[in-house]
Amino acid sequence: MSTGSVEVVYRGIFQKTLAKNICRGIVFAARKEGKIGTAFGRYGDSPERNGIPAKQFAVVSDTEEELEEHLAKYEPVNNDVTIAADDALCKGIESWAWYGLQPINKLLGDGGTLLVTSIQSPNKLIKTIHRKGTPYNLAIVKAQASFSGLWAYKDDHTDVRLLGALAKVAPHIVSLDAMLEAIRDQWNDDLKVAAAKRAYEATESTPVGVDQGNDEVPFSFDLPGWTKMEEGLVIRGMDAKPQDVPGRDGGYVPTRNEVFKKFSTRTMRPVINFDTCTKCTLCWLNCPDTCFDITPDGFYDANMEACCGCGVCEAVCPVKDCVTMVNEEAFEDNDSQWEMWTKDKEGYLAWLTKNITERPARSHGYHHVGQYAEEIADGTA
Amino acid sequence: MAPPDTATAAKTIELPGGSGDEREELISGSEAIAHACRLADVDVITAYPIRPYDTVMQYVSQMISNGDFDCEFIVAESEHSQFEIVKHASAVGARVFCGSSGVGWFYAFEALAVTAGLRIPMVAMVGNRALDDPGAFGVEHNDALAVRDLGWMLAWVATAQEALDTALIAYRVAEDPRIFLPCAISCDGAFLTHSQAIVKVPSKEMVDSFLPPYDRGEKQLHPDNPITIAPQVNEDWLMEMRQQNDKAMRRAREVIIEAYDDFEAKFGRGGEPFIERYMMDDAEIVLVGMGTLALPVKVAVRKMRGQGKKVGFLRVRWFRPFPTIELQDALSGVQAVGVIDRDYGFGSPFHSGVLANELRSALYPVENPPKVVSFIAGLGGREVSIDNVVEIAGMTYDAANDSLDDQDTHWIGVRE
Ligand code: SF4
Ligand code: SF4
Numbered sequence: 031m032s033t034g035s036v037e038v039v040y041r042g043i044f045q046k047t048l049a050k051n052i053c054r055g056i057v058f059a060a061r062k063e064g065k066i067g068t069a070f071g072r073y074g075d076s077p078e079r080n081g082i083p084a085k086q087f088a089v090v091s092d093t094e095e096e097l098e099e100h101l102a103k104y105e106p107v108n109n110d111v112t113i114a115a116d117d118a119l120c121k122g123i124e125s126w127a128w129y130g131l132q133p134i135n136k137l138l139g140d141g142g143t144l145l146v147t148s149i150q151s152p153n154k155l156i157k158t159i160h161r162k163g164t165p166y167n168l169a170i171v172k173a174q175a176s177f178s179g180l181w182a183y184k185d186d187h188t189d190v191r192l193l194g195a196l197a198k199v200a201p202h203i204v205s206l207d208a209m210l211e212a213i214r215d216q217w218n219d220d221l222k223v224a225a226a227k228r229a230y231e232a233t234e235s236t237p238v239g240v241d242q243g244n245d246e247v248p249f250s251f252d253l254p255g256w257t258k259m260e261e262g263l264v265i266r267g268m269d270a271k272p273q274d275v276p277g278r279d280g281g282y283v284p285t286r287n288e289v290f291k292k293f294s295t296r297t298m299r300p301v302i303n304f305d306t307c308t309k310c311t312l313c314w315l316n317c318p319d320t321c322f323d324i325t326p327d328g329f330y331d332a333n334m335e336a337c338c339g340c341g342v343c344e345a346v347c348p349v350k351d352c353v354t355m356v357n358e359e360a361f362e363d364n365d366s367q368w369e370m371w372t373k374d375k376e377g378y379l380a381w382l383t384k385n386i387t388e389r390p391a392r393s394h395g396y397h398h399v400g401q402y403a404e405e406i407a408d409g410t411a
Numbered sequence: 412m413a414p415p416d417t418a419t420a421a422k423t424i425e426l427p428g429g430s431g432d433e434r435e436e437l438i439s440g441s442e443a444i445a446h447a448c449r450l451a452d453v454d455v456i457t458a459y460p461i462r463p464y465d466t467v468m469q470y471v472s473q474m475i476s477n478g479d480f481d482c483e484f485i486v487a488e489s490e491h492s493q494f495e496i497v498k499h500a501s502a503v504g505a506r507v508f509c510g511s512s513g514v515g516w517f518y519a520f521e522a523l524a525v526t527a528g529l530r531i532p533m534v535a536m537v538g539n540r541a542l543d544d545p546g547a548f549g550v551e552h553n554d555a556l557a558v559r560d561l562g563w564m565l566a567w568v569a570t571a572q573e574a575l576d577t578a579l580i581a582y583r584v585a586e587d588p589r590i591f592l593p594c595a596i597s598c599d600g601a602f603l604t605h606s607q608a609i610v611k612v613p614s615k616e617m618v619d620s621f622l623p624p625y626d627r628g629e630k631q632l633h634p635d636n637p638i639t640i641a642p643q644v645n646e647d648w649l650m651e652m653r654q655q656n657d658k659a660m661r662r663a664r665e666v667i668i669e670a671y672d673d674f675e676a677k678f679g680r681g682g683e684p685f686i687e688r689y690m691m692d693d694a695e696i697v698l699v700g701m702g703t704l705a706l707p708v709k710v711a712v713r714k715m716r717g718q719g720k721k722v723g724f725l726r727v728r729w730f731r732p733f734p735t736i737e738l739q740d741a742l743s744g745v746q747a748v749g750v751i752d753r754d755y756g757f758g759s760p761f762h763s764g765v766l767a768n769e770l771r772s773a774l775y776p777v778e779n780p781p782k783v784v785s786f787i788a789g790l791g792g793r794e795v796s797i798d799n800v801v802e803i804a805g806m807t808y809d810a811a812n813d814s815l816d817d818q819d820t821h822w823i824g825v826r827e
Contacts, residue, residue: 129647253647253648254651255651256651256652256654256655256658259648259651259652259655260629260630261530261591261630261655261659262529262530262531262591262630262640263528263529263530263640263641263642263644263648263652264629264630264638264639264640265638265639265640265642266637266638267637267638267639268637270637
């Protein structure tokens with residue numbers, strides 16, 4: 031008698047079909063072994079918006095009664111495996127469904143495995159993940175985050191690679207044989223079967239101890255009862271008195287929500303070349319989230335706690351290569367770029383140049399036949 | 412503001428406890444509601460034409476153009492916008508009035524459904540009308556009844572005088588900070604909206620002594636009071652919010668009683684707040700209904716009383732909050748109750764009308780409850796004749812004597 035559950039955290043819209051394919055793949059594979067299962071999305075995450083973290087789950091049991099017992103609660107809380115389909119999600123996730131930043135490993139059970147698609151090293155990734163009170167494992171499927179649209183699914187085998195890796199890290203949920211059989215049934219494609227097998231063989235787990243990772247304590251919040259809540263669904267505004275910019279006449283520092291940061295929505299962030307910036311104000315004017323802080327010397331510093339990564343500032347900046355969107359996974363913190371630049375202009379330029387020139391492309395599916403084989407050959411797949 | 416000049420000769424009436432003049436005018440139920448808006452000094456009124464509610468618009472716009480009334484009068488492009496506009500105006504602190512009829516009320520439903528949750532004390536008039544298609548202008552109560560479970564207070568009035576008085580009471584109750592819930596006053600299409608009667612129209616001073624200004628306090632949406640109203644809440648907050656609505660509706664009962672007491676003191680009329688009892692004292696059977704049905708029923712009751720039949724009539728004035736206590740008090744000890752619904756409840760328990768089933772539920776805990784027989788009559792504005800009422804009373808007696816199945820619903824005045 032046993033039940034296994036898998037949580038898939040993904041980017042709303044961009045990875046909805048991917049998450050669905052993974053969850054359905056798990057249930058189909060478990061069925062091959064005579065188990066029964068279900069796959070479902072966490073309703074509270076809807077409506078899915080561009081890049082907003084969302085969740086789907088797959089639960090498989092030996093018997094129908096066992097499955098029902100597991101499903102008779104809102105969502106599985108002690109998952110055997112949590113899959114993050116974009117490694118930027120490891121920094122924590124915010125959604126419509128809860129308050130504050132939720133650690134990516136929050137719903138992972140003791141000794142479970144966090145399975146991530148990433149081209150980063152485990153050690154680098156662990157640093158971005160909130161500490162968990164119990165040990166767990168980190169397994170990486172070497173791949174860039176696979177993004178597509180709501181209606182178009184660009185098949186880069188990320189689904190079957192994660193499924194193959196899952197069979198490796200959680201054989202008690204589903205065996206490799208059953209998984210490969212299910213993949214063959216579902217897709218009728220030898221290449222997909224081979225991709226799953228390859229991911230199974232390549233996936234290694236790294237144990238993560240209780241003292242490893244980001245030691246920031248995530249925001250917690252007590253929900254008030256009806257006697258405490260203000261009637262009429264009234265929510266008081268924050269004390270939003272704009273502060274003067276220190277050392278500068280004019281401009282202001284906007285008040286920002288301490289709790290709702292939005293940055294987990296981001297898959298890319300702007301990096302700014304203050305040496306070429308003409309202080310034209312366009313980024314500051316156009317940023318939909320009022321992210322730009324005016325600096326004492328009149329520059330515009332994108333606040334990385336607030337930025338949702340929409341790319342508008344890059345689009346409106348009139349100076350060539352002054353604002354460049356770079357993959358979020360390249361960064362470990364949300365520190366001020368302007369402060370970095372002010373302290374060490376040369377060092378900043380080197381950092382900026384490296385980020386801009388070495389930024390990996392985001393995969394939106396294969397562009398040409400044979401790309402997968404090429405990626406295997408160059409070690410990126 | 413001075414009362415408007417009208418063609419009707421006005422006369423001053425001495426009133427017990429009255430603090431000013433009242434003038435008698437010959438006006439319809441709709442015009443009475445328009446006067447209530449003027450007297451309550453409503454700030455924002457929105458309109459979109461639909462019969463029979465549109466008559467209120469006509470009177471309001473006439474008052475404005477005559478210089479008797481000053482308010483923002485916005486003709487919206489649909490009922491949906493109409494109700495949305497006043498909802499928002501109320502949130503910023505304006506006293507508002509709105510209304511509609513039949514499918515117009517339904518077209519506004521998205522706005523109606525959230526008004527109570529946002530604790531907007533909107534007062535609305537429903538000119539009750541059948542839900543067409545097929546086209547029908549006449550009265551049915553299913554339009555207003557559709558909001559019965561959503562936090563709206565609902566009153567049904569029988570006369571133009573009651574329409575005016577109830578509208579003033581509605582503002583006082585709805586805007587009471589203990590309540591902050593919307594209130595709809597149902598006026599039967601044609602029978603009330605288009606029938607003129609002598610109505611005592613109070614002076615502005617009298618109304619001012621009864622109705623304090625609308626003060627939304629800390630809930631007022633204003634740049635100096637930065638708040639968000641109704642953000643996305645999901646399952647984490649919604650149940651607590653509904654619980655608050657429930658508590659507010661429970662409190663409404665006492666606030667309504669207070670308002671009627673004060674109205675009685677200031678205007679010398681008002682009556683029992685929730686129900687009207689007519690020849691109930693020794694009644695063996697009682698007929699129950701709402702709105703202008705009272706007229707033929709009272710005439711029929713008097714006629715039957717003349718023949719020695721102990722028949723009474725109970726008119727439900729407030730449907731939400733439902734007068735459970737008053738109905739239990741008035742109807743326990745009665746042999747049988749005949750409920751005349753000017754609405755339908757297809758597929759409901761016993762296929763009965765809405766009022767009949769609510770009443771059955773209210774009487775459930777009563778010891779030896781009366782039999783409750785459901786009658787559907789007067790749909791689409793069809794006449795409920797005195798003969799119909801006599802027939803209904805006869806069948807209610809039959810139920811009392813066990814010769815008629817009280818768990819069936821009887822359609823009266825329908826061709827076979
Ligand atoms: S990407 Fe640029 S425009 Fe968009 S939220 Fe971030 S700072 Fe603002
Ligand atoms: S848009 Fe570009 S040039 Fe203009 S202020 Fe922003 S970063 Fe500087």
